Amino acid sequence: MVHLSTILSLVALVFQPGPAVSLEQHQNSSASSDGAQEVYNGGFSNAQTVKLRIGNGGAGQSGLVKAFADAYIQYSVGQGSSPFLVEWFLGDTTQSLAKLASGAIDVALTYNEAAENASIKSGAGVQRSLAFIDHFWLVGPPSNPANLSTVGDTVLDMFNKLVTMGNADQAVPPTDRVPTRFLSRYDKSATNIKESQLFITIGQVPWALAYSNWYHQYPRFPLQALQGASLLEEYTLTDKGTWLSSPSNVTSNLIVYKQGLEPSASNSIPGDDTTILLNPCAAVLGSQTLDNAVAKDFMKWLLSDDGGQKVVRGFKKNGVQLYAPASKA
Structure with missing residues (x-):
């Protein structure tokens, strides 16, 4: 019984005002005034300009989007770029692809091939590539x-x-x-x-x-x-x-x-x-981006073995790897 x-406890849970975010997710990040759930700076406190916006649900809550963002910012600075910010917008696959279509985000990390292909066919997305496997x-x-x-x-x-x-x-x-x-x-x-x-x-x-x-x-x-x-x-x-x-x-x-x-x-x-029960996640690049050069470069980095795929392989909780790289597909 x-x-x-x-x-x-259930009543409190059902009527809570919104989704909670762990303390870990707030480290080195802050909320954005434009609706972003988190803003990441790659460890560069002098970063001020947002150059990339990513939409996702579960991988954002687990911290993988943060790991992607921080690693990509650090990579870009190493390539001669000035420090910049990356925003994460919390949303499921349907919400993220809708944000992509409206130009609210640059890259959607989503989990439904049919919906992703429809986004490409409609022109809202211009590239779809497998990013990792949940x-x-x-x-x-x-x-x-x-x-x-x-x-x-x-x-x-x-x-x-x-x-x-x-x-x-x-x-x-x-x-x-x-x-x-x-x-x-x-x-x-x-x-x-x-x-x-x-x-x-x-x-x-x-x-x-x-x-x-x-x-x-x-x-x-x-x-x-x-x-x-x-x-x-x-x-x-x-x-x-x-x-x-x-x-x-x-x-x-x-x-x-x-x-x-x-x-x-x-x-x-x-x-x-x-x-x-496999749950592949694809990255969909939008046709409307804040900085097209940065968004396209992020997609290339995300799929590279020494870039985003290295982040996937190294992303663990309590010593257990959460996701598999795209090559496992």
Whole structure:
């Protein structure tokens, strides 16, 4: 049963005014007056001019965008440039591509190939290149009310069990355990799209009428969504970067039931869990930029083995690498 203290905590969580940002993300950065979530200077306190604007959600919250920005500024200064600023605009894939189309950002780091190709076709974007790979993880409460098996179940088996047990618990609410519930960000993010694809693959649309009460619509950014699932003892689809960037009091209340891995000689069957749960991130260069030379140079640097790909390989939390370089695709 859910205790009163949990309910009160949930109320505070639901009605918080906006997405929280960790203290780590605020180091060597400051908020911008034009709507940017963070501003990075590469360690150069005399930098004043913004020359690059990047849009992204989860990799910004994990700190990877900051790592990209600071490393690129330092690289550019080493090449003879004066110090400058890079802004990060918080947004999911849909929001970031919309900002790119309006000219509010120069580069979108997004996670949906079809939407990215549509951006290129429309003229809003002029270049799309794979930047790095994240990984989707299906996580949930240790009590495991849906009886997911980490040994024998595929990810589609698990989603079938979520539907079956969610419907059963909705029909007859359990009195001796937490009911089966799935938390969806329900915000048109890449995570929401992937989760929807998995449900549709097994012939289910729990967000449609008649609405399934076990399908919890919770439109928040990645860190806040995982926090909600932890507090409410619900299953959810998250990503490796978000998991490893979350505090232990969030992740300790959850178990990873299925995770994506890069293909290898032992797990490279098309359509298997490895392929299904990969989350590639592409960089899309916009047609309207603050400084076209800088934006194009950033794209080139981002894809170079000694530039952005080196940053990806070296970006770790507690000794664990969060993302894979583009070459792993």
